[in-house]
Amino acid sequence: MTHFTKLLSASMLALTASMASAQTDITVAIQLEPPNLDPTGGAAQAIDSVLYSNVFEGLTRFMADGSVVAGLAKSWDISDDGLTYTFMLNEGVMFHDGTDMNADDVKFSLDRARADDSTNAQKGLFADIADVTVVDPLTVQVTLAQPNGSFLFNMAWGDAVIVAPESIETIASNPIGTGAFAFSDWVQGDRLELVRNDAYWGDAPALESATFRFISDPTAAFAAVMAEDVDAFVGFPAPENLPQFEADPRFQVLVGNTEGETILSMNNQMPPFDNVLVRQAVSLAIDRQAIIDGAMFGYGTPIGTHFAPHNPDYVDLIANSAHNPDRARELLAEAGFADGFTTTLKLPPPSYARRGGEIIAAQLREVGITAEITNLEWAQWLEEVFKAKDFGMSIVSHTEPMDLGIYANPSYYFQYDNIVFQAVMDKLNATTDPAMRSELMAAAQTIISEDYVNGYLFQLAVPTVAKAGLNGLWLDQPTAAVDLTGVSWSE
Amino acid sequence: MTRNIIFGGVLTTLFTGLAILSFFYTPYDIQSLDIPNKLHPPNGANWLGTDHFGRDILSMIMMGARTSIAVAVLAVGIGICVGIPLGLLAAARRGSLLDEVIMRGNDLVFAFPSLVIAILITAIFGASAINAIIAIGIFNIPVFARLSRGAALPIWERDFILAARVSGKSSFRISIEHILPNITNLMIVQGTIQFSLGILAEAALSYIGLGAQPPTASWGRMLADAQTLTSIAPHTALIPGLAIVLMVLGLNLLGDGLRDWLDPRLRRGRV
Numbered sequence: 001m002t003h004f005t006k007l008l009s010a011s012m013l014a015l016t017a018s019m020a021s022a023q024t025d026i027t028v029a030i031q032l033e034p035p036n037l038d039p040t041g042g043a044a045q046a047i048d049s050v051l052y053s054n055v056f057e058g059l060t061r062f063m064a065d066g067s068v069v070a071g072l073a074k075s076w077d078i079s080d081d082g083l084t085y086t087f088m089l090n091e092g093v094m095f096h097d098g099t100d101m102n103a104d105d106v107k108f109s110l111d112r113a114r115a116d117d118s119t120n121a122q123k124g125l126f127a128d129i130a131d132v133t134v135v136d137p138l139t140v141q142v143t144l145a146q147p148n149g150s151f152l153f154n155m156a157w158g159d160a161v162i163v164a165p166e167s168i169e170t171i172a173s174n175p176i177g178t179g180a181f182a183f184s185d186w187v188q189g190d191r192l193e194l195v196r197n198d199a200y201w202g203d204a205p206a207l208e209s210a211t212f213r214f215i216s217d218p219t220a221a222f223a224a225v226m227a228e229d230v231d232a233f234v235g236f237p238a239p240e241n242l243p244q245f246e247a248d249p250r251f252q253v254l255v256g257n258t259e260g261e262t263i264l265s266m267n268n269q270m271p272p273f274d275n276v277l278v279r280q281a282v283s284l285a286i287d288r289q290a291i292i293d294g295a296m297f298g299y300g301t302p303i304g305t306h307f308a309p310h311n312p313d314y315v316d317l318i319a320n321s322a323h324n325p326d327r328a329r330e331l332l333a334e335a336g337f338a339d340g341f342t343t344t345l346k347l348p349p350p351s352y353a354r355r356g357g358e359i360i361a362a363q364l365r366e367v368g369i370t371a372e373i374t375n376l377e378w379a380q381w382l383e384e385v386f387k388a389k390d391f392g393m394s395i396v397s398h399t400e401p402m403d404l405g406i407y408a409n410p411s412y413y414f415q416y417d418n419i420v421f422q423a424v425m426d427k428l429n430a431t432t433d434p435a436m437r438s439e440l441m442a443a444a445q446t447i448i449s450e451d452y453v454n455g456y457l458f459q460l461a462v463p464t465v466a467k468a469g470l471n472g473l474w475l476d477q478p479t480a481a482v483d484l485t486g487v488s489w490s491e
Numbered sequence: 492m493t494r495n496i497i498f499g500g501v502l503t504t505l506f507t508g509l510a511i512l513s514f515f516y517t518p519y520d521i522q523s524l525d526i527p528n529k530l531h532p533p534n535g536a537n538w539l540g541t542d543h544f545g546r547d548i549l550s551m552i553m554m555g556a557r558t559s560i561a562v563a564v565l566a567v568g569i570g571i572c573v574g575i576p577l578g579l580l581a582a583a584r585r586g587s588l589l590d591e592v593i594m595r596g597n598d599l600v601f602a603f604p605s606l607v608i609a610i611l612i613t614a615i616f617g618a619s620a621i622n623a624i625i626a627i628g629i630f631n632i633p634v635f636a637r638l639s640r641g642a643a644l645p646i647w648e649r650d651f652i653l654a655a656r657v658s659g660k661s662s663f664r665i666s667i668e669h670i671l672p673n674i675t676n677l678m679i680v681q682g683t684i685q686f687s688l689g690i691l692a693e694a695a696l697s698y699i700g701l702g703a704q705p706p707t708a709s710w711g712r713m714l715a716d717a718q719t720l721t722s723i724a725p726h727t728a729l730i731p732g733l734a735i736v737l738m739v740l741g742l743n744l745l746g747d748g749l750r751d752w753l754d755p756r757l758r759r760g761r762v
Contacts, residue, residue, distance in 0.1 A: 218719045238719040240543070294526040294544055358705045359544065362524045365706075373705050375618065 023489040024208040028482055029221065029230040031237055033214035036172040039158045040113055043121035045399060045480040048158035050192055050212050052481035056161035056177035059087055059106065060152050066478030068156045072101065072178060082147035082432050089138045093201040095164045096182040103140040107132045109162045124405065125154040149432040158479060180205045180485045206488035218351065225465050232466035232473060234482050237351060239297040245465045254464040255299055256476035257310045260397035262352055264360060264455030267391055269415040277335035279452035283321035284328040285367040286360060292458050295355035300458035305449040306404060309459055313441045317449040321456065328367040340368025343392030347373060348381040352460065353395040386413045397460045401479055404444050407453060416453045495748030502741025510556040519547035521554055522706055530724040540726045543716060552734050554708035558620065563689030565624045567682055570631020575678065578639030579670060582647060583662040597633035605630035606695060613701040620703040627692045631685050638681055642674040676753035683746035687739045694735050710735050
């Protein structure tokens with residue numbers, strides 16, 4: 001697979017190199033600007049969108065289809081007990097500041113990420129690491145405290161990329177990685193520029209430079225693409241405008257999958273949502289298809305649990321919460337809320353939340369529940385809903401891949417606390433056998449679906465609008481990334 | 492002159508009538524969404540078409556008129572109820588420290604850009620129609636205070652006021668019985684103008700999401716919702732936009748006409 005892609009990109013490169021007229025720079029727009037440039041220290045997805053694979057690389061990496069392949073580690077051995085991973089690193093890998101990338105940097109990066117004072121947003125990825133040992137400059141041995149079936153997957157995350165001790169002080173404003181592009185300039189509030197890294201250890205990318213721009217306003221996004229101010233917009237914020245781009249020969253529209261389970265989250269510790277009957281009533285009152293059509297203009301796949309439908313282990317549990325307002329009213333009466341109740345619905349800025357919220361409020365009103373809508377900016381949302389847990393309901397897309405684990409954390413913002421579920425997740429984390437893992441994941445999906453922890457709405461689609469002639473952009477978003485290493489122009 | 496009053500009056504009555512009618516009847520229920528029928532252009536079933544949730548735009552305009560008028564009436568009401576007494580008090584105690592305090596306080600409020608402060612108030616205390624009313628209302632106070640003081644001062648110099656004082660009336664009674672009736676015309680005209688500004692301010696606040704919250708209909712939010720749809724369903728933006736324009740135009744024409752009609756000097760000129 002790797003060889004094939006390498007061959008493919010090499011031949012594409014040869015093809016583009018032969019055409020002197022082909023464009024070699026690109027301007028890519030995304031919605032949100034990264035707050036800092038340290039993927040191992042900040043939680044914001046936008047950091048990975050800009051830097052993953054372009055500037056920073058990990059031991060393993062995600063491909064466009066979500067598969068995990070070799071990254072900075074060219075190969076690895078796993079001991080029979082599943083506890084020791086020996087990574088063989090690629091030779092001749094240099095950081096952008098000219099220093100070598102070797103086993104010491106790997107040890108430094110992993111130790112830093114799992115340290116007690118680490119600010120890594122996904123410390124759980126490193127929780128099972130017991131020890132990291134440098135065997136020789138190109139070999140590093142990672143010992144786990146317990147077998148972890150998803151360790152190679154974990155190492156592919158943007159939070160697990162390899163950084164250097166020499167440049168760690170200034171990483172937040174001047175990121176130094178090993179990737180095919182080097183960071184060049186960041187004008188805050190406007191753009192971020194990357195240039196090709198000519199000393200790159202792998203296949204050289206076709207593009208010489210890249211500029212990221214940050215446009216969150218749907219109208220401005222439409223104008224920027226229409227005026228061809230940007231060459232591509234990854235995660236276009238206004239799905240209603242996509243048919244226009246599709247009809248326009250200047251553009252191509254790619255609609256891919258994300259790992260974003262969009263849910264109506266409910267505060268499981270706050271009455272009345274501590275009552276499973278009420279949560280079930282809310283779930284049954286919701287008409288998913290109306291939300292997908294009304295808020296996303298048809299883009300999105302219905303889900304019945306917190307799991308990506310394109311994952312082979314997905315279990316279709318939509319029937320558990322099929323739209324049934326009559327049954328919802330009965331359940332409310334059973335729970336002692338025959339006359340309904342009033343709660344809050346706090347919405348972050350994306351249109352799936354703002355529009356979806358209006359639709360859900362209307363649907364809930366039909367079964368007697370009054371949801372008072374409050375629109376929040378992201379910072380307010382993080383403060384009020386995510387940290388202070390001061391909310392009844394909210395709508396948000398959980399875009400981390402394989403994030404079932406959040407349901408095993410009782411202090412996560414929707415505060416689901418179920419010992420049975422936590423036991424299943426503990427068992428899953430300790431299991432490496434694929435068949436057994438599938439079974440446990442199915443069990444976990446079923447528990448949260450039957451417990452109606454949240455209202456499961458749809459899998460968020462990611463629309464990319466690009467100029468015709470631009471090749472190699474990712475269709476799906478297995479992780480937040482705008483990987484430009486395989487992107488090229490054809491004339 | 493009378494043409495202004497008639498034209499402005501017709502437009503104002505039309506929208507006020509729609510708002511009052513909405514209490515008893517709207518063609519469709521705007522609380523229930525009908526998503527399969529979204530973005531229909533104007534047609535026989537939905538005279539003004541449907542929006543992105545399949546709601547009837549005519550019904551939305553009627554409910555939105557209610558919101559706009561309610562916010563504007565209450566905001567102007569705050570301005571009148573607080574501003575005019577302050578102005579009359581300042582005029583009655585003209586030249587005193589109290590007069591200075593009141594008028595410099597008004598200058599202070601007047602010096603702030605009103606819409607920016609309205610945004611600040613709603614951002615701090617939360618976005619809602621009530622906070623929008625208070626925010627717009629506060630900036631109506633100095634308008635009425637200044638105007639009423641300015642209009643009252645020359646009246647205080649008139650002989651009939653002197654007669655009233657000689658007969659022993661307190662300055663409070665004089666303000667109520669003699670000054671107020673003589674400045675009412677002016678206040679009505681200014682009220683009409685402020686009313687149209689209130690409608691605009693409410694639409695602006697709702698447009699940026701700081702006015703009435705859904706599901707309450709609002710012209711400003713209809714515009715905001717429609718802004719990415721302008722190229723595929725232009726009617727969703729044109730209709731609420733036109734409603735705002737016509738309502739404000741109507742109020743301004745009415746205010747203009749009333750001023751000409753009520754102003755004794757201009758009236759004498761015509762006669």
